Amino acid sequence: MRLLITILVFLLMGWLGGGTWFWVCKVKQLCNKGGSTHTSISAPAAPVPEVEADEAEPARLSPVSVPEPVGNVSPLRIRYGEEVVMAFEDSWHFGKSSAQAYMPPAARRALDSLASLLKADPTKAIELTGLYAESEQNRSESTNLGLARADFIARQLVQRGIDEKRIIKSFELLPEAGLLNEQDTLLNGLNIRLIDAIAESTTDAPVPIPARDLYFSFNNTVLNMNPELRAYITRSIQYLNQHPDKKLRITGHTDNIGEPEVNLIIGRGRAEQVKQYFVEFGLSPDQIITDSKGASQPKASNDTREGRAQNRRVEIKIE
The missing domain is CATH 3.30.1330.60 (OmpA-like domain)
Incomplete structure (x- = not known):
């Protein structure tokens, strides 16, 4: 009786092992x-x-x-x-x-x-x-x-x-x-x-990542990711990882359409949206400062559609 039970156990183990292999390797094709x-x-x-490091040469x-x-x-x-x-x-x-x-x-x-x-x-x-x-x-x-x-x-x-x-x-x-x-x-x-890689630099050296503006459509806080913006975020995070004493300041702005209090909220929403991108890409929230100026600091005249489009922006600067 014990011999029969032993044989049955081995057969069951073989069946389970074979079934697992078939599912993983043949059905899911996860095997090499x-x-x-x-x-x-x-x-x-x-x-x-x-x-x-000082002896290394860049790889060809x-x-x-x-x-x-x-x-x-x-x-x-x-x-x-x-x-x-x-x-x-x-x-x-x-x-x-x-x-x-x-x-x-x-x-x-x-x-x-x-x-x-x-x-x-x-x-x-x-x-x-x-x-x-x-x-x-x-x-x-x-x-x-x-x-x-x-x-x-x-x-x-x-x-x-x-x-x-x-x-x-x-x-x-x-x-x-x-x-x-x-x-x-x-x-x-x-x-x-x-x-x-961004070369190591002293704290007093100029920041190699320039400030830049990101633009939004009217009454919108959603930013579309593109390869150029992705590359900018990557380079900024590289630098900030090397310089934990530096901060990333993100400031939201709006045009002058609407109430000032509402524009402050929209500007902050835009800044927080950009902050979320940097956090998702691996930057510590402790290195990010967000702020909103609403419509108080226009970049261009609000009298034209083109000017208002330039004012609906987020300013990014490492400091």
Whole structure:
């Protein structure tokens, strides 16, 4: 009888294991089909030796070819500017609504190579842009699933010895049709871009990030994100992470249409909206000061439509 029970237990365990493998690897396609035989296109054969910061030379980054996709596997691309400078035949596999990913060997090697490059070249930093679809459910503690995915990969780099101040996290909302495959697995889930790090400077040195204005439509506090604004936020956060004594001042303004008290509220709402973007991208709220001037400090004449459009703005300045 005991022998029969033992056999049944082993059969049940085998059935459960086989069913799990079939679901994960065949249905969800979260397994690495090539096992450990994948090789990266541009990863170094051996880790890049670490050197002192003053002895390091900027890495020579050249364009590389990208492997052809195989089935539902999406090649991993790492860009510097517009060029792909590192490429691997497999990427991390995020499931739908998941902030954690299965890491095939090629993805782990990609992070190893990236960490080695960053250690060898202090003139570079990294921008992680987490992708997500509106239909996904955010069960993480992050503001959205894109940031949660960026944070997951950021932790992998920190574990490999990269200073978190050199990692900029952002997010991008994409249509589901371009993000998920038929198994509800993300084709990539996150984009990586090497960027030039802002050089360390003394407290008295001029701030290298210029002040700028952001404009809003009438009676509106919603700001549309675009690549140019995303790049400005990234550079500002880089600098502020290096200089915790500095503050980001965000001041909201309006045109003169409406009651002064209402305009003050609208101006503050605009400033808070911009602040939220910086916080979501990883800047500490303690380094942000928000204010509203309402219609009291116009940039142009309120007598024309064009002038009023220039006055509906938010001023951003590091001080």
